[in-house]
Amino acid sequence: MDAGLRFFTFASPPRFYALSGALLPWLWAATALFAAAGLYIGFFVAPTDATQGDAYRIIFIHVPAAWMSMLLYLVMAFWAAIGWAFNARLASMVARAIAPTGALFTFLALWTGSFWGKPTWGTWWVWDARLTSELILLFLYLGYMALVTAIDDTRRADQAGALLAIVGAVNVPIIYFSVKWWNTLHQGATISLTAAPKMAQTMLTAMLLMTFAFWAYAFAVVFMRTRSIIIERELHTEWVGALTGRVGGRGSRT
């Protein structure tokens, strides 16, 4: 316990449990704060768009959700791969905890996109390259979750899920570049790291604030879910036994 901070310090479930427990209130506070600021600027300060009117304001949910949906898939595949390659239990648990949040953001991106498409494109849905590949991303999340819950053996479930997540990661670049590769109805990226943003400063501020809110939310929820998975899987250990008030774990000899 006194070895100081090493690379794998927080790969131990009890330490991660303590750390995430300490971080959780801050993450929730950050979520609320960023979301309140982002929504206020987005709805009251940002100017009305010249061509789209007020309908464009859904961008403040839509774009951050779409970013998170892709990013979380890569993060999930990364941790699943680490868990598989190094037999790191916690990494596999984190991967499993990310999946429902990622699926939620994917669904949110599709849902808000549909709400945005109705007033601007005049249709709820088009079979456009980006929309279709985002839908496939949702199926990949669902497939991952279905596979890991269908396998009873935890170890095999984690490894098989990791393999599937890595295979599915091929889809993420396809989504990201779909608007460049295929010239379709969905507009191209407005924001890039290399060029000046093609939107008003306040709009950009609101969108970035919402992105931070989503980040904080994702961290908070994933940590909470990881904590319950840890408790579930480590139920036989002594520290969980001490935590839940039972003297000694289920499998301990004390």
Add this chain to the structure above:
Amino acid sequence: MSRVFTTIVARDLRLAARRRVEALLPIAFFLVSISLFPLGVGPEPQTLRQIAPGVVWVCALLAAMLSLTQLYGTDHADGSLEQMLLSDASGWTIAMAKALGHWIVTGLPLTLAAPLFGLLFGLDGRANATLALSLLLGTPILSLLGGLGAALTLGLRSAGVLLILLILPLTIPALIFGAGAVAAVEAGLSTRGHFSLLGALLIASVLLAPLATGAALRIATE
């Protein structure tokens, strides 16, 4: 290595020949499900011609998926899968041989039967040839990717439906470019782009899918 490969392929073909009716079931499913579309959509020749490539492709996709659930099931049940994995052959060789065996038994007959349905749906000669060629390039991709799904879901209770949920999203590019090639011919455009992409998908699947399948088999039998 190549001896193991040919042995597995020959064994799978012999097994299929011994259980002929069982091996032909996916083809029967393909034929029956395709015949449902004119009944459901209506017999207008114009509509049928338009939907023909998509219908044939989707039915081929589903027939391949349905026939894949048992690709490794019986080998796993009688222990021969463990023996294959214990041999000095790589996972890639085993998975590739199994996928090839599966393709010869289901993918190839599907490809051969497809032009017949093209005729029934009113496709002309060129479109029909394109359809057959796109299936010839595309069905091996289905067998290869489906093998991965079969290995991942090996021995699970709901393996059949789960395999379809896992693998169908991955087969969408093959479906798009396969059916797209026929649509391009109908529209009088060049099919080169579609066939190049299908070929690229096939090469990528041959290189990568058996690797992943081999890893999945080792996970499942560990």
